[in-house]
Structures are given as structure tokens and as C-alpha cells.
Amino acid sequence: MKRVIDIKMGGLEIIADKDCELKTFVGSCVAICLFDLVSHVASMAHVMLPQKSDGLQSIVKKDIGKYADEALSYMIKGMIQKGADPKRIKAKMAGGAAIFAHESETSLFNVGQRNIVYLKQILKENGIPLVSEDTGENFGRWVIFNLQSGILTITSNLKKFERTI
Amino acid sequence: MSTICNDLQKLNSILDSFIVQKTIPALATMLGEPVLHFLKNTQEIPIVNLDVIISNLEEMNAMSAVYVKCDGDLHMGALLYLPENKSKMLASQLLGRSISDELEILTTSSISEIGNILTASIINAISLDTGYKICSSVPGYAVEFFRTLLEAVVSDFGHESDTLIVSHVEFYGVTSNISICMLLIQNPSEVKKFMM
Numbered sequence: 001m002k003r004v005i006d007i008k009m010g011g012l013e014i015i016a017d018k019d020c021e022l023k024t025f026v027g028s029c030v031a032i033c034l035f036d037l038v039s040h041v042a043s044m045a046h047v048m049l050p051q052k053s054d055g056l057q058s059i060v061k062k063d064i065g066k067y068a069d070e071a072l073s074y075m076i077k078g079m080i081q082k083g084a085d086p087k088r089i090k091a092k093m094a095g096g097a098a099i100f101a102h103e104s105e106t107s108l109f110n111v112g113q114r115n116i117v118y119l120k121q122i123l124k125e126n127g128i129p130l131v132s133e134d135t136g137e138n139f140g141r142w143v144i145f146n147l148q149s150g151i152l153t154i155t156s157n158l159k160k161f162e163r164t165i
Numbered sequence: 166m167s168t169i170c171n172d173l174q175k176l177n178s179i180l181d182s183f184i185v186q187k188t189i190p191a192l193a194t195m196l197g198e199p200v201l202h203f204l205k206n207t208q209e210i211p212i213v214n215l216d217v218i219i220s221n222l223e224e225m226n227a228m229s230a231v232y233v234k235c236d237g238d239l240h241m242g243a244l245l246y247l248p249e250n251k252s253k254m255l256a257s258q259l260l261g262r263s264i265s266d267e268l269e270i271l272t273t274s275s276i277s278e279i280g281n282i283l284t285a286s287i288i289n290a291i292s293l294d295t296g297y298k299i300c301s302s303v304p305g306y307a308v309e310f311f312r313t314l315l316e317a318v319v320s321d322f323g324h325e326s327d328t329l330i331v332s333h334v335e336f337y338g339v340t341s342n343i344s345i346c347m348l349l350i351q352n353p354s355e356v357k358k359f360m361m
Contacts, residue, residue, distance in 0.1 A: 008213040009316060010327075027313040028320050048212075048320040063213050063327055099317035100232050100305025111320050140313030157310055158227055 004144070007031075012045040012065030014078040018148045026095030027140040028112035032068070032119055033092045034075050034128065035150055036084035042147045043079050045071035049111065050118035068115060072122045091123050092152045092165060094134040094143045101138065112136070132165035172356050173330070177207035179359050180332055180349065183290035189336075191286040195259060195279065198340040207332040209353060212319060218331060218348075219312050226250070229272070230314045231280025232305045234321065235288050238297035239358055242322045242350040243287070244315070245280040247343070249308050252276050255343050277304040283347065297358070318350060326352045 005013050007024040015022065022044040024031045035042035045065030052067040065071045080086055096112035116135050123130050134141065134154045142155045155162045181204045193200040210217065229252035235241040247255065256272040257263050259279070281304045288299045307314060322329065332349040 009215055009319060010212050025312055025316070027309070027316040029316055063211075066212070066327075097313075097317075099309060099313055100230075100307045112317075138307070140309055140316065158308075158313075 002146070007044055007046050007065070009046055010048050010063035010066035012043065012071055012074060014041070014043040014075065014082060015147060016041045016082040020147060022145040022147075023143065025140060025142050027097050027099050028095070028115070030068075030093055030095040030112070030115045030119055030135070031141075031143040032071065032075075033143075033145045033152060034072075034079060034089050035092075035145070035147065036079065036088045036090075037147075037150045038088055039083045039085060040147055041079045041082045041084040042145060043075040044143075044145055045075060047071055047115055047119065050114050068118050068122060072119070072126065076126060076128075086127075089128050091128050091130045092132050092145070093119060093130065094141055094152060094154050094165070096135040097138050097140065098136070099138060099140070134163060134165050172360065173207050173209060176330070176356050176359050177204060177332065180204060180207065180287075180334075183287055183294070184334060187286040187290040188283055191282055192279075192336055192345075195282065196338050196341065196343070197258070198338050201337045201339060203335045203337075205333040205335065207330060209328050209330050211328050213327075215315060215319060215329075216312075218333065219315065224310065224312065226310075227308055228311055228314060229276050230307050230309065231277050232307070232314070232318055232321075233280055233284040234302040235284065235299050236302075237299040239288075239291060239295075239299050240352060240355055241288070241299075242318055242348075243280070243284040244318050244348040244350065245276075245283060245345060246311065246314060246347075247276075247345045251343060254341075255279070255345070258338075258341060258343065273306050277306045279345070280304045280306075287349070291359075295358070315348075318348070322350055322352070326354070328353055330356055 030047045033044045047068045096116040144153045226248045228246040230246040256275040259275045330351045334347045336345045
């Protein structure tokens with residue numbers, strides 16, 4: 001039986017145990033998952049916003065995943081500390097939906113797309129390949145990462161589907 | 166927590182008076198029936214703990230929802246929602262005719278309009294009382310589970326603070342039994358603006 005670690009809004013977890021799974025729920029937020037399948041270290045953050053505007057480091061660890069820039073930096077450092085090789089770290093991500101739309105069907109609140117674009121930019125800057133993603137559209141997703149297989153499972157209660165990436 | 170309990174209680178009663186003054190008459194006129202309301206509470210919740218306001222009922226039903234964001238001298242988000250299967254009933258009542266599946270757009274428009282009018286009624290009452298100039302966005306419409314709606318609103322709103330002030334209001338049509346919920350969301354720094 002896998003132990004499932006639930007990541008709250010703005011939260012972040014790092015694991016080094018193959019018997020653990022990381023789980024979160026994202027709508028316009030993005031679940032970014034970094035992993036090294038050789039050393040069995042993985043990390044997931046529930047990113048709400050691209051950048052922290054005040055430039056101050058978060059003191060409270062509970063919401064260290066809130067901002068993409070801060071989360072990525074914390075994830076990479078934490079994974080290396082737990083034995084991950086930075087050259088082997090890969091990424092998967094899901095979420096970034098545009099939940100609300102007005103009648104002209106254009107996106108009203110585009111934070112989801114901004115999160116996706118910004119995360120891709122930071123991953124590139126850090127030389128981390130994004131191997132797969134399930135992003136955009138207009139619905140919320142449950143996201144579960146299995147460290148043993150490296151599979152990210154995405155389910156939507158509204159659209160009634162399950163996919164793996 | 167940055168906002169003291171006393172301030173939250175005051176904010177709760179101030180919002181309640183605004184709702185009684187402007188929102189209830191507006192909704193009663195639209196529905197053509199008396200309307201009751203219940204402002205459940207106003208609480209400060211850490212963003213990481215927002216799950217606490219998601220009830221089992223809301224997890225099981227897709228909701229029709231409208232989000233309106235208010236900016237200017239005061240910042241506030243208003244999320245109006247009701248179960249999707251009730252939204253067509255509400256739209257029919259508003260339009261005074263039954264709505265077929267092909268006319269789904271009418272449901273979307275009328276629910277959006279309700280969100281727009283209810284939010285406007287609250288900001289109108291706030292403006293009259295405080296003199297603040299407040300503008301509201303176009304209403305954003307969605308059909309989703311409450312968890313998704315809440316997450317989208319919070320990510321749109323949670324730039325400044327790690328906690329949010331959330332006021333939860335329920336409106337009931339006395340004759341039709343239609344129930345509409347509304348969350349009013351603010352950053353903690355906004356609370357003092359109501360106390361001046």
C-alpha cells in the first residue's frame with residue numbers, strides 16, 4: 001500500500017521513498033513535479049503564481065510552493081540534499097487551466113497560462129527537461145505522482161477521465 | 166493570523182448590513198419573491214488550509230459559478246455559485262420561461278447577470294457608506310466543482326498575503342426554495358478600510 005502525501009494549495013513536498021506518492025489538486029494552479037528515478041528522489045509543488053513580488057524569502061515552509069521561482073529553487077536544492085543528481089532531474093507538470101471565461105469566450109483571468117509559461121522558462125534556465133505535461137483547458141485536475149514508475153496520473157471528476165503522462 | 170477576531174466580527178456585521186440594504190432587495194426583485202439570507206461567518210483562513218471551507222456536498226456536485234473581481238479603493242472578489250442542476254431552474258425563473266438544452270447560453274448569461282448585479286449591489290452599498298470608488302470586472306462564468314472554483318479565485322487573489330478573509334453568504338428564495346451561495350474574499354489588509 002502506497003503512502004500518499006497530500007500537497008495543499010501553495011504547498012511543496014520532497015520525498016526519497018519509492019513507496020510514497022505525491023498528490024495534489026490543481027485548477028488554474030500548476031502541479032510541477034521534479035524527479036530523479038535513479039536515486040528515487042522526487043518533489044512536487046502546488047504553484048499558484050509565477051513570481052514573488054517582494055523578493056523576500058518565505059519563512060513558513062507550508063507555502064513554499066506558492067511562487068514558481070521560489071518553489072523551483074527550493075525543490076532542486078532539497079532534492080540534491082536527498083541524493084538526487086541535478087543532471088538526472090526531469091520534470092512533468094499538470095494544471096494551469098483557465099477556469100472562468102466571459103461570454104466572448106476569451107480567458108478572463110489568465111494566471112494559469114502565466115504559471116505554465118514562467119515554469120517552462122525557469123526549467124529551461126535550470127537545464128531541466130520537461131518530459132511531459134497535461135496543461136491548459138478549463139477544468140480542475142487531481143494529480144498523483146508515483147516515484148517508483150515516474151508516472152503522473154491525472155484525473156478530472158468533471159470530465160470523468162484518467163490519463164497518465 | 167494578522168487580523169484580530171474583533172475586526173472580523175465588525176466586518177461581518179458591516180457586510181451583513183450592506184447585504185440587507187442593497188443585495189436582498191435586488192435579488193428579491195429579480196426573483197420576484199421574498200429572499201432570506203444567512204451570512205454564516207467571516208473568517209481569516211491561511212491559503213494552505215482553504216480545504217476547510219469545502220463541504221462534502223460541494224465536492225459531489227458541479228456548480229454553476231460567477232466570479233467578479235472588484236478593484237479601486239477597495240479590493241474584493243465575489244464568487245457566486247449554485248449546483249449546476251439548479252441553475253437552469255434559476256434562469257427559467259429569471260426569464261419567466263422554460264429553457265431548452267439548445268438555449269444553454271441563456272442560463273450562462275442569466276447566472277452571470279445575477280453575479281454581476283449582486284456584486285454591484287454590495288459595492289454600491291460600500292461606496293455609499295464609505296465614499297470609496299470601486300470598479301468591478303466583467304463576470305467570469307464557469308461550471309466546475311467547488312474545489313476548482315475556489316482554487317482559481319484564490320490564485321487570482323492571493324498575491325499579497327498568505328491568508329485570506331472569507332465571508333460566506335447564503336441566499337434563499339422563500340417561494341422557490343432556490344439557494345444561492347456567495348463567497349466574498351479579501352486580503353487581510355483590506356479589513357481596516359471598513360472600520361474607518
